[in-house]
Amino acid sequence: MRAGIVVFPGTNRERDMALALARTTGRKPQMLWHGDAALPAGLDLVVLPGGFSYGDYLRCGAMAAHSPVMRAVRDFAARGGYVLGVCNGFQILCEAGMLPGALLRNASLRFLSMDCHMRVERTDTPFTNRFQRGAVFRATMAHGDGNYFADDATLDRLEGEGLVALRYATPAGEVTPAANRNGAARNIAGILSPDLRVLGLMPHPENQVDPAIDGTDGLPLFESLAESFAAAA
Amino acid sequence: MTDQPIPLAPERAAQLAAEFGLKPDEYERVLAILGRVPSLTELGVFSVMWSEHCSYKSSRVWLRELPTKAPWVIQGPGENAGVIDIGEGLAAVFKMESHNHPSFIEPYQGAATGVGGILRDVFTMGARPVANLNALRFGAPDAPRMRQIIDGVVRGIGGYGNCVGVPTVGGEVNFHPAYNGNPLVNAMTVGIARADRIFYARATGVGNPVVYVGSKTGRDGIHGATMASAEFSTDAEEKRPTVQIGDPFAEKLLIEACLELMETDAIVAIQDMGAAGLTSSSVEMAGKGGMGIELSLDTVPQRESGMTAYEMMLSESQERMLMILKPGREAVAEAIFRKWELDFAVIGRLTDTGRIVVRRKGQVEADIPLAPLESEAPLYRRPVAETPKLPVLDPASVPDPAGIAAALQRLVACPDLCSRRWIWDQYDSMVGGQTAKRPGAADAAVVRIEDHRRALALTTDSTPRYCAADPEEGGKQAVAEAWRNITAVGATPLALTDNMNFGNPEKPEIMGQFAAAVRGMAAACTALDFPVVSGNVSLYNETEGRAILPTPAIGGVGVLEDVAQAVGLALPPGCDLVLIGETHGWLGQSLWLREITGREEGPPPPVDLVTERRNGDFVRACIRKGGVRACHDVSDGGLLVALAEMAMASGLGAALAPSPTDLPPHAYWFGEDQGRYLLAVAEAAPLLEAARAAGVPALRLGRSGGEALVLPEGEAISIASLRAAHEATLPALMEGV
Numbered sequence: 009m010r011a012g013i014v015v016f017p018g019t020n021r022e023r024d025m026a027l028a029l030a031r032t033t034g035r036k037p038q039m040l041w042h043g044d045a046a047l048p049a050g051l052d053l054v055v056l057p058g059g060f061s062y063g064d065y066l067r068c069g070a071m072a073a074h075s076p077v078m079r080a081v082r083d084f085a086a087r088g089g090y091v092l093g094v095c096n097g098f099q100i101l102c103e104a105g106m107l108p109g110a111l112l113r114n115a116s117l118r119f120l121s122m123d124c125h126m127r128v129e130r131t132d133t134p135f136t137n138r139f140q141r142g143a144v145f146r147a148t149m150a151h152g153d154g155n156y157f158a159d160d161a162t163l164d165r166l167e168g169e170g171l172v173a174l175r176y177a178t179p180a181g182e183v184t185p186a187a188n189r190n191g192a193a194r195n196i197a198g199i200l201s202p203d204l205r206v207l208g209l210m211p212h213p214e215n216q217v218d219p220a221i222d223g224t225d226g227l228p229l230f231e232s233l234a235e236s237f238a239a240a241a
Numbered sequence: 242m243t244d245q246p247i248p249l250a251p252e253r254a255a256q257l258a259a260e261f262g263l264k265p266d267e268y269e270r271v272l273a274i275l276g277r278v279p280s281l282t283e284l285g286v287f288s289v290m291w292s293e294h295c296s297y298k299s300s301r302v303w304l305r306e307l308p309t310k311a312p313w314v315i316q317g318p319g320e321n322a323g324v325i326d327i328g329e330g331l332a333a334v335f336k337m338e339s340h341n342h343p344s345f346i347e348p349y350q351g352a353a354t355g356v357g358g359i360l361r362d363v364f365t366m367g368a369r370p371v372a373n374l375n376a377l378r379f380g381a382p383d384a385p386r387m388r389q390i391i392d393g394v395v396r397g398i399g400g401y402g403n404c405v406g407v408p409t410v411g412g413e414v415n416f417h418p419a420y421n422g423n424p425l426v427n428a429m430t431v432g433i434a435r436a437d438r439i440f441y442a443r444a445t446g447v448g449n450p451v452v453y454v455g456s457k458t459g460r461d462g463i464h465g466a467t468m469a470s471a472e473f474s475t476d477a478e479e480k481r482p483t484v485q486i487g488d489p490f491a492e493k494l495l496i497e498a499c500l501e502l503m504e505t506d507a508i509v510a511i512q513d514m515g516a517a518g519l520t521s522s523s524v525e526m527a528g529k530g531g532m533g534i535e536l537s538l539d540t541v542p543q544r545e546s547g548m549t550a551y552e553m554m555l556s557e558s559q560e561r562m563l564m565i566l567k568p569g570r571e572a573v574a575e576a577i578f579r580k581w582e583l584d585f586a587v588i589g590r591l592t593d594t595g596r597i598v599v600r601r602k603g604q605v606e607a608d609i610p611l612a613p614l615e616s617e618a619p620l621y622r623r624p625v626a627e628t629p630k631l632p633v634l635d636p637a638s639v640p641d642p643a644g645i646a647a648a649l650q651r652l653v654a655c656p657d658l659c660s661r662r663w664i665w666d667q668y669d670s671m672v673g674g675q676t677a678k679r680p681g682a683a684d685a686a687v688v689r690i691e692d693h694r695r696a697l698a699l700t701t702d703s704t705p706r707y708c709a710a711d712p713e714e715g716g717k718q719a720v721a722e723a724w725r726n727i728t729a730v731g732a733t734p735l736a737l738t739d740n741m742n743f744g745n746p747e748k749p750e751i752m753g754q755f756a757a758a759v760r761g762m763a764a765a766c767t768a769l770d771f772p773v774v775s776g777n778v779s780l781y782n783e784t785e786g787r788a789i790l791p792t793p794a795i796g797g798v799g800v801l802e803d804v805a806q807a808v809g810l811a812l813p814p815g816c817d818l819v820l821i822g823e824t825h826g827w828l829g830q831s832l833w834l835r836e837i838t839g840r841e842e843g844p845p846p847p848v849d850l851v852t853e854r855r856n857g858d859f860v861r862a863c864i865r866k867g868g869v870r871a872c873h874d875v876s877d878g879g880l881l882v883a884l885a886e887m888a889m890a891s892g893l894g895a896a897l898a899p900s901p902t903d904l905p906p907h908a909y910w911f912g913e914d915q916g917r918y919l920l921a922v923a924e925a926a927p928l929l930e931a932a933r934a935a936g937v938p939a940l941r942l943g944r945s946g947g948e949a950l951v952l953p954e955g956e957a958i959s960i961a962s963l964r965a966a967h968e969a970t971l972p973a974l975m976e977g978v
Contacts, residue, residue, distance in 0.1 A: 060404040121403070
């Protein structure tokens with residue numbers, strides 16, 4: 009699998025993501041610059057990583073969504089390329105209209121840095137095929153604006169079409185208000201595009217890929233991607 | 242327009258000198274050095290360079306006593322940060338710095354810019370910052386404005402650190418009424434560089450360009466260093482314009498741009514514009530290299546129009562760096578900074594005159610010899626009054642009014658011992674993907690070095706109530722505790738940075754505290770092979786004449802050859818608990834004495850440095866051998882609190898063996914004797930045998946299991962109820978702020 013990671017001014021989890029991808033694919037991902045209007049040829053996956061693009065001084069992700077590279081990312085997705093947006097990357101995908109809804113301030117109005125657990129809502133996607141159905145995995149969350157919001161019609165459509173990929177849950181897999189620290193609508197932690205090729209999520213599975221650091225709960229997500237492309241190749 | 246600065250009217254100059262904090266004799270020295278009355282800009286430059294904050298004029302004579310050398314020290318005090326060799330061609334670059342005064346005036350920005358400033362001190366030396374820590378002291382939780390100060394400081398530290406993407410991995414917090422009018426915010430950054438690629442501030446090469454990069458200069462923070470060198474009165478609010486405003490986004494770009502430029506060979510010298518901004522960076526760089534420097538301020542990137550030379554030289558606008566480049570490398574450097582959308586301007590050149598000459602719109606605004614500003618700044622050996630020694634408190638003379646279980650329940654919930662989760666939940670501790678032990682997981686934070694197995698162990702420590710009662714023992718204890726915390730994760734302590742927070746040095750009893758604390762620290766540093774490689778001094782921490790507790794905060798750095806060796810503090814199931822070190826039931830200055838009986842009395846527990854070293858070296862060797870499943874040092878609150886902390890971290894209890902001593906139970910369980918560790922191992926016997934062979938006191942305390950700490954008399958203290966009390970304090974305090 010050939011992956012590229014977009015670096016915007018203020019991106020700060022690109023190194024974490026590169027470690028996770030290198031570990032699972034055996035190949036170092038390429039760093040892509042926000043000002044470039046074209047993507048290198050031959051990419052399978054583009055990742056929009058976490059951070060504070062443009063300082064998040066406007067709405068989170070709003071400035072980055074209008075960078076030259078995002079036009080290329082949108083074309084890439086339209087041609088069937090895979091796109092993963094994590095944290096600030098998820099915010100950018102929403103601001104760019106590639107996923108519906110928006111990420112609001114956390115309900116507590118505070119930055120939240122802690123472990124969360126997510127229940128995998130479907131396992132027949134390129135991002136989740138290595139998880140068991142209903143599996144729960146732990147990941148770091150670290151954001152001030154992760155409170156997923158969309159109108160009821162959109163939420164119903166997402167649910168109806170099976171596009172909710174991940175929900176905040178207890179370690180036992182119960183979807184409860186207490187497990188939903190940022191106040192996201194219907195405990196939504198991550199959503200998919202209708203063609204299942206774009207995933208946005210708030211937590212950071214890239215921080216749980218190494219037994220020497222903080223366990224390997226996040227590994228299946230990256231292994232899923234690696235396997236999807238190995239199978240396709 | 243002339244080539245001579247325009248002197249102020251003599252009376253006006255004398256009056257302004259006093260307003261800028263220069264003492265009459267210091268102003269006389271200015272007149273003698275210049276041979277004339279200074280211009281406004283010159284007076285501003287002298288006053289900030291000779292401020293306590295920049296010159297260390299009251300502390301330098303004492304700081305010289307601190308040991309600063311070891312075979313692994315690459316750079317000791319005197320540069321932007323300390324540098325040590327950590328093996329495999331790598332260096333750790335680190336320093337701690339205070340932002341106390343600004344954080345009281347404007348908590349969010351004060352704390353945020355404290356983080357920004359210390360980050361720059363580290364990446365200016367060529368290191369990528371990999372960890373932030375902090376040491377915070379707040380007033381009594383119910384003191385006026387205190388909740389807002391706590392909230393602002395925590396948000397400020399998080400707001401800056403989270404955005405720049407450097408994990409905040411550790412720290413410490415104390416509460417005491419002595420900080421009601423003067424909280425302390427000490428921030429530490431640790432970076433990693435190649436040991437053969439360290440960048441220094443020493444400017445060389447006549448004619449080399451002086452280059453300004455980063456954010457634009459505005460009128461913020463003018464005279465910040467002067468403000469930080471004075472006591473507060475009731476006018477603290479009026480000093481808000483002296484506080485700087487942080488822009489972590491600009492800092493992130495600056496980190497990446499500087500590190501990218503450092504991959505080339507374009508840089509001769511580099512320094513951040515911190516306190517006293519353009520003045521201190523230009524004076525110090527040129528002074529260290531024995532050069533002269535000419536600045537033309539017209540090309541300085543400016544945020545506002547009509548700024549004067551005085552304003553530009555004294556501005557403390559953030560996220561700016563000054564560099565000396567090799568001739569002809571301007572274009573290479575400029576391309577990198579433009580790519581990162583940062584300002585870049587050549588604003589002067591090096592000379593061989595030994596003077597700083599500042600021009601604005603064709604007019605020379607300052608022309609000053611450098612040596613008196615920097616290396617020959619005033620130096621004071623101020624009068625010292627030793628803190629009187631206190632009589633030892635006999636544990637038998639202190640009755641127990643509460644009982645062991647009730648006291649434990651109260652202690653784990655008291656402000657100095659309660660869970661810090663509310664704070665660390667607001668700091669991104671994981672960004673970078675290398676944090677192996679995050680806040681709460683172990684006695685020291687453990688951060689692996691990218692592409693290596695090697696890891697750093699990091700901690701900040703000080704026990705101000707000990708320092709107040711006996712500054713020398715307190716200074717010793719602060720160093721020993723940092724060394725102990727690094728040891729408790731299995732790492733080798735290598736070096737430390739200190740942040741000396743004290744009151745008004747013009748008072749002999751304050752200077753006495755300072756001198757004694759340094760003496761104690763020096764003894765511990767020597768005995769533990771734990772030198773000081775960088776530091777910062779913050780004096781005048783007083784409001785309306787009331788000083789803070791003497792607070793020498795220690796930031797310790799150690800190394801583990803393999804991150805997998807690191808042990809945490811959470812109590813595992815089915816383990817024997819073994820106490821290393823001796824228990825004498827020392828209640829003087831203990832938290833039990835303060836929280837349960839309301840007394841702050843007696844001398845602090847003494848630190849026997851020989852025992853400290855022996856016990857610590859033994860514990861570290863045991864961890865390295867393998868088999869130690871958890872380790873925690875015994876500190877604030879004593880033995881039972883340390884046990885409770887291990888138990889709360891995992892949710893598992895333990896059955897405890899009877900005390901082998903004839904001490905009163907409260908002295909046995911809550912005394913704060915030093916040099917002790919709690920180890921969890923599968924079976925105690927081999928460890929006890931090894932300890933006996935090494936001449937180290939060791940005692941089997943009990944075995945883990947169940948859901949309660951069961952005291953020898955059979956009373957069970959539920960871990961769930963301890964946890965609930967432990968976790969409730971800060972959220973309840975901060976509710977609705």
